[in-house]
Amino acid sequence: MTPQFYNENAKDLARQYLSKSFEEVHQSWSQFLPAIFKNSNARILDLGAGAGRDAKYFAELAEKTHKTANNIQVFAVEPATELAELGAKVTKDLKVKWLNDALPSLSVITKQEVSFDLILLSAVWMHISQSARARSIRKLANLLKPGGKIVISLRHGQTDDDFKQRKMHIVCADELKRLATDVGLFTKLATAKETDKLGRNHVSWQTLVLQMPDDGTGAFPFIRHVAINDGKAATHKLALLRVLLRIADGHPGAVLRRESSPFGDRVILPAGLVALYWCHQYKDLIDSHQLFQSPSKSPNMGFMKADGWHKLTHRSASDYRIGNLFTGEDAIALHKTISAAVSNIKTMPCRYITFPNQEAGSGAKVFDIASKTVKAKASIFLDLQTLEQWGEFSLPESTWLAFNRYACWIEPVLVSEWVKTMASYSGNAQYATSEKQFHLYQALNWLEPKRTTTEVRNRFEQLKQQLPKSEQIQCVWSAKSLQQKYDIDHSMPFARWPNNDLWNLLPTDSQINNQKSDRLPTEHKLKASKERIQHWWQTAWLNDSNNLSVSTQSNEVNEVPVGYKISTRSFMPSTALEQTTASLPIQSKRFFAEANIALPGLSSNNESIDDLFEALVMQRGRLKEMQQLREW
Numbered sequence: 349m350t351p352q353f354y355n356e357n358a359k360d361l362a363r364q365y366l367s368k369s370f371e372e373v374h375q376s377w378s379q380f381l382p383a384i385f386k387n388s389n390a391r392i393l394d395l396g397a398g399a400g401r402d403a404k405y406f407a408e409l410a411e412k413t414h415k416t417a418n419n420i421q422v423f424a425v426e427p428a429t430e431l432a433e434l435g436a437k438v439t440k441d442l443k444v445k446w447l448n449d450a451l452p453s454l455s456v457i458t459k460q461e462v463s464f465d466l467i468l469l470s471a472v473w474m475h476i477s478q479s480a481r482a483r484s485i486r487k488l489a490n491l492l493k494p495g496g497k498i499v500i501s502l503r504h505g506q507t508d509d510d511f512k513q514r515k516m517h518i519v520c521a522d523e524l525k526r527l528a529t530d531v532g533l534f535t536k537l538a539t540a541k542e543t544d545k546l547g548r549n550h551v552s553w554q555t556l557v558l559q560m561p562d563d564g565t566g567a568f569p570f571i572r573h574v575a576i577n578d579g580k581a582a583t584h585k586l587a588l589l590r591v592l593l594r595i596a597d598g599h600p601g602a603v604l605r606r607e608s609s610p611f612g613d614r615v616i617l618p619a620g621l622v623a624l625y626w627c628h629q630y631k632d633l634i635d636s637h638q639l640f641q642s643p644s645k646s647p648n649m650g651f652m653k654a655d656g657w658h659k660l661t662h663r664s665a666s667d668y669r670i671g672n673l674f675t676g677e678d679a680i681a682l683h684k685t686i687s688a689a690v691s692n693i694k695t696m697p698c699r700y701i702t703f704p705n706q707e708a709g710s711g712a713k714v715f716d717i718a719s720k721t722v723k724a725k726a727s728i729f730l731d732l733q734t735l736e737q738w739g740e741f742s743l744p745e746s747t748w749l750a751f752n753r754y755a756c757w758i759e760p761v762l763v764s765e766w767v768k769t770m771a772s773y774s775g776n777a778q779y780a781t782s783e784k785q786f787h788l789y790q791a792l793n794w795l796e797p798k799r800t801t802t803e804v805r806n807r808f809e810q811l812k813q814q815l816p817k818s819e820q821i822q823c824v825w826s827a828k829s830l831q832q833k834y835d836i837d838h839s840m841p842f843a844r845w846p847n848n849d850l851w852n853l854l855p856t857d858s859q860i861n862n863q864k865s866d867r868l869p870t871e872h873k874l875k876a877s878k879e880r881i882q883h884w885w886q887t888a889w890l891n892d893s894n895n896l897s898v899s900t901q902s903n904e905v906n907e908v909p910v911g912y913k914i915s916t917r918s919f920m921p922s923t924a925l926e927q928t929t930a931s932l933p934i935q936s937k938r939f940f941a942e943a944n945i946a947l948p949g950l951s952s953n954n955e956s957i958d959d960l961f962e963a964l965v966m967q968r969g970r971l972k973e974m975q976q977l978r979e980w
Contacts, residue, residue: 353513354428362399362434368545370405376539376555377499388414389972390465396472397424400435407442419871421969425449425457451476452484460966461600461948463493469500474516482527483608489531490745492560497536500524504541505551521554533558571750571758574701575765582642586766588697591625592743593758594794596751600948606745615748619717620735623689628668635661637791640775651692656684670945671938675727683724690719690738716742731941732952763792801836804853807888823857824880835861840967841868844977849942850889851960854881867980874968882957889939
């Protein structure tokens, strides 16, 4: 589809679309709606939403069904901007999120990192060329929850003007069924051809309802194959799977983009981020627990270099995290360690992890790295933009989605296999018996951040002294003025999602915080607190008065805030900076570095707190869906 025709004729088309009701157009499949809307946390995607008729119906049905307990999210996607503007007016007082996107890529909606109970394509499929249909149906399947449904209406009877002006194509129900079967969907309903509701004699319509089975994703057999059946000369393969799982589970914002390939859509991550997590994972396992990771008698792995890894033995795994700053000799060593890790990942697990019954080096690559050489510098600030310097890592979208949605079931399998693998190595002979292997399990505990609010509490006390009485800090949830008794609350509960990022820590009244406990704020509560939350972010971390900056070009530091984690060895003075332009306050840079990787749908260079708040609302919905958390 090209939006030109629909933009030029937006008003006439909108009148035409709105002249018929949802019930008139979609009566043939509407029997599925009650079961879908019974779930107060359902998510609906209206793809090709046009003038907003169907999105409006969904939003109104959600409110009617659940009233004040309504958490149903409706997304309306429309590539024709003029038509979308009219549609947004039709739904302006309803909970509908409008996005500009289109098949087959759907890059904007997939960046939200959410899945759907219902996807509607009303009068859309005839705009998809035959060559793009396989990719389109695969993309749609990847956006579905288990048990979710895709409803596609097929228009038969295109004219020459339809082919030329509207860029339509011939459609076929049997072709669509075959494509659906290829991606694991089954046909729940296929109607006979029906007459056109607008009275056009040459046009008829047919509707297909496709469903995702409830038994998980097709990526599971592959993950199990690598974890359990695949040969392992070392722990590289298990390490890579666990690194990717951890990124998918905790950092939905790490996705740079999605792109197509002859073997299916792929997710692109910063290669440096994969390498950083690789080092985080192996750091204590090797340096603290002295556990061998290969059958050889040498404890050294390919990424452990004398001028890199071995110069950072005084560091711990917790230092290898987004938002941390390294300077001097430590920064140079970390540059070299990340470079060595990228190289090791590329030549070992990426080379030897294959699909079942496929030889290494033949056919489609499961994981791949397009690496770049990075010159070591005397300062490195760990954010997505920095970690993109080492190149790009790609993996199948289906594997990424399985990690993203089912991490809590996949990780125990990976850890168990890792323990068995380590116990089989001669260097770990003292742990060969099952009763001794508890130590191996303990060593493999992923080092989660420790619950702490000290840094933010210190900032609160500092601001209390600096701000005039007329600008007293308020509780973000209740608007109460905070004097003596206050708490620093994790907006997304730490007990359920361990995260000490600056954006997630908010000043609250102690009594209110006790009421909230480890529950998740409702969407209504979160949105009602938006102004106060953003005011705190702005006051605490983003105002220029911090006067602490780091170059966004060179990632080299001018001044370092108290308590900021850096190396004291060979600190580089500000006179040695390579570039001083385009600088941001260092706390601001850290604030956005943490948020842009932890929250879905944000770009690596995002500096908008409005976009950040939208992403926070999205993450709230993801946590509610994936963990079924209690709400407050």
